[in-house]
Amino acid sequence: MNKKQAFLNGLRDGIPIGLGYYAVAFSLGIIARKAGLNAIEGFFNSLLARASAGEYAGLTMILTHATIVETFLVSFITNARYMLMTTALSQRFSTDTSVFKRIAVAFCMTDEIFGATIARPGYVIPQYTYGLTAIAAPLWGLGTASGIIAGGIMPARAVSALSVALYGMFIAIIIPPARRERPVLICVIVSFLLSYLCSDSCALPIPYVQEISTGTRTIILTVLISAVAALVAPVKEEDPEDA
């Protein structure tokens, strides 16, 4: 397939992804507004970051006046999955793909764009991924900007309803693997439980835990639960795909 055709295919496949992004980014915009971002700042922040959980975590850091170290660690933890994705991606480039193109494609990765890129058989065609991003990323930014603008004029009830869209997306990411794999299911249940026990909503607060910031609690719980899961249920050795 030639490069132009690949780019056009990317644009086409990017439309449904972008529309979904627009809707979900809207709820991110509501939070961005609370964090004090205006529409233009929100647009560029989303355009450059393109990460739902990661941006949400970053905005929470602004709201809670987190430290630089906390912000870095939370960004790292909430986006660590991209490291897994681009590690997998690195195995799918043809040997003549330049370093510049590898970097550009890796920079485009989101859950959905990774999914669409990797779903195509054979080597990764960079232009296809560029096409996906060219349509989906601006819509992600526009959705955020719209949320910032409309969040202020919408009735509180509508804002309340839209603010769960992001959590809906998180749920849709974690549940399918939890259904397929017992260890992931147990991880999710344990995460919900411990997260609740450590939260401010908990009826029986654990001493000292409430003094730790939300971001740090997220890091500690993630590292703890994932490490225990990795020890108790290590993943199977991968398919013999490396030559």
Next chain:
Amino acid sequence: MHKYIYMLIVIVTIALIRVLPVTLIRKKIDNRFIRSFLYYVPYVTLAVMTFPAIMEATESPVAGAVALVCGIVAAWLGLGLFPVSIICCLVVFVLEFIL
């Protein structure tokens, strides 16, 4: 700290996370513990951030809790990101109207 500093840290960290593996890691990660740990991290962190935060995001905590349950059921039945998000929003909208 100014909001731009936070935004910059987040944007640069995410960019490095995305780009470093394709430039640095040319080989596969062999350590089974690290691979397993990295495998579980995304799911655990999203789960930790979802609950109980979803109950604190809505005007009525009950509506948030019901949205969580409905979202889980919808995702369990195989619906994608967009439909699951919409279902969660509708549940909160309707419940907060009734409650």
